[in-house]
Amino acid sequence: MAEITSTITQSHSSQPKLNTSSQVTMVSHHNADPFSASDDDIPTVDYSLLFSDNPVQRFLALENLRQACQEYGFFYLVNHTIPDEVLDSILKGFSDFFDPKTIDERKVFRKSGPSDKIRWDLNSSAGENREYLKVIAHPQFHAPSKPSGIRKILEEYHKAMRNIVAGLAGAVSTTLGFEEKYIEKELNLKSGFDVMAMNLYPPNSRSKGVIGIPEHTDPGFVVTLVQDVDGGLQILSHQGNWINVYIPHHAILIQLGDHLEVLTNGKYKSHIHRVIVNKNKVPRISVVTLHGPELDKFISPAVEFVDEEHPQKYHGMTYKESLEANGGDDIDVQSSLEKLKIYV
Numbered sequence: 339m340a341e342i343t344s345t346i347t348q349s350h351s352s353q354p355k356l357n358t359s360s361q362v363t364m365v366s367h368h369n370a371d372p373f374s375a376s377d378d379d380i381p382t383v384d385y386s387l388l389f390s391d392n393p394v395q396r397f398l399a400l401e402n403l404r405q406a407c408q409e410y411g412f413f414y415l416v417n418h419t420i421p422d423e424v425l426d427s428i429l430k431g432f433s434d435f436f437d438p439k440t441i442d443e444r445k446v447f448r449k450s451g452p453s454d455k456i457r458w459d460l461n462s463s464a465g466e467n468r469e470y471l472k473v474i475a476h477p478q479f480h481a482p483s484k485p486s487g488i489r490k491i492l493e494e495y496h497k498a499m500r501n502i503v504a505g506l507a508g509a510v511s512t513t514l515g516f517e518e519k520y521i522e523k524e525l526n527l528k529s530g531f532d533v534m535a536m537n538l539y540p541p542n543s544r545s546k547g548v549i550g551i552p553e554h555t556d557p558g559f560v561v562t563l564v565q566d567v568d569g570g571l572q573i574l575s576h577q578g579n580w581i582n583v584y585i586p587h588h589a590i591l592i593q594l595g596d597h598l599e600v601l602t603n604g605k606y607k608s609h610i611h612r613v614i615v616n617k618n619k620v621p622r623i624s625v626v627t628l629h630g631p632e633l634d635k636f637i638s639p640a641v642e643f644v645d646e647e648h649p650q651k652y653h654g655m656t657y658k659e660s661l662e663a664n665g666g667d668d669i670d671v672q673s674s675l676e677k678l679k680i681y682v
């Protein structure tokens with residue numbers, strides 16, 4: 339792609355003047371990578387300090403969480419209480435699950451209808467390059483039974499992650515100035531609808547294009563993500579620049595979901611992200627959980643976030659309606675944030 343740039347020259351008057359004739363220069367962008375991203379910092383939140391008995395420590399940790407939610411919308415969670423072995427075993431478990439030799443066994447989970455509880459697919463095209471398994475993990479837990487042990491590993495991981503998310507809901511409520519149970523009640527997280535996606539991205543040598551998963555935001559309260567190796571997850575910041583994600587070993591990436599954005603009338607936002615696979619030498623596995631509200635819960639901006647200065651920015655919908663608003667079904671959870679937004 340080439341771009342014409344004009345040069346600004348100083349004329350005799352003190353006003354700058356646009357020179358459109360002889361000094362027009364051609365700037366070539368043939369080598370510009372449209373998927374490049376910066377290595378800007380992503381905030382880190384210490385989970386254990388959010389519950390510290392030391393009031394000063396707790397206050398500072400909550401303030402750090404508030405800034406991470408308001409100024410970024412995504413952060414690394416450390417000291418989070420999930421044992422390293424639980425994280426290692428889910429990543430190892432899915433590395434075994436995605437064994438290329440057993441691909442035919444996974445095909446039984448190909449889409450069979452809108453009420454699938456487990457779904458598998460393999461996309462290998464210019465627009466998306468990943469193999470994935472999705473399961474509905476809450477309120478009822480579903481999992482494949484092979485390879486042996488995978489169900490137990492998945493269940494243990496999901497249970498531990500739900501505990502963390504319940505703690506985060508309390509802490510995030512506090513940062514918004516509410517009592518700890520606020521988000522839990524507004525979204526009815528106890529009966530929340532959780533979907534897990536285990537993704538396998540190919541190395542660049544086996545990819546049909548640069549995109550692992552195209553740009554999107556995710557519905558729900560928060561998304562939790564763990565991975566085996568760094569490689570290609572990028573998030574679009576508030577400022578509009580793409581940032582590479584490098585998750586510290588055994589940390590969890592937290593991304594705020596669309597329905598926290600709706601509930602807070604845009605104070606805490608979800609962020610567009612994508613996965614780019616063109617630099618990966620090895621395959622990459624991620625385990626992503628969308629922790630959602632109860633399906634029948636109607637979610638709209640809470641009155642506390644709406645006033646003359648902050649008019650209502652989103653329509654209300656039940657969680658189920660919003661998942662289906664873009665033609666997705668329950669397990670194929672699709673963001674419908676654009677449909678929820680009120681444009682004035």
Ligand SMILES: O=C(O)CCC(=O)C(=O)O
Pocket residue numbers: 535537551556563571611612613624626
């Ligand atoms: O695998 C990743 O890094 C991101 C996956 C993702 O965004 C998703 O499954 O919603």
Ligand SMILES: [Fe+2]
Pocket residue numbers: 554555556611
């Ligand atoms: Fe996502």
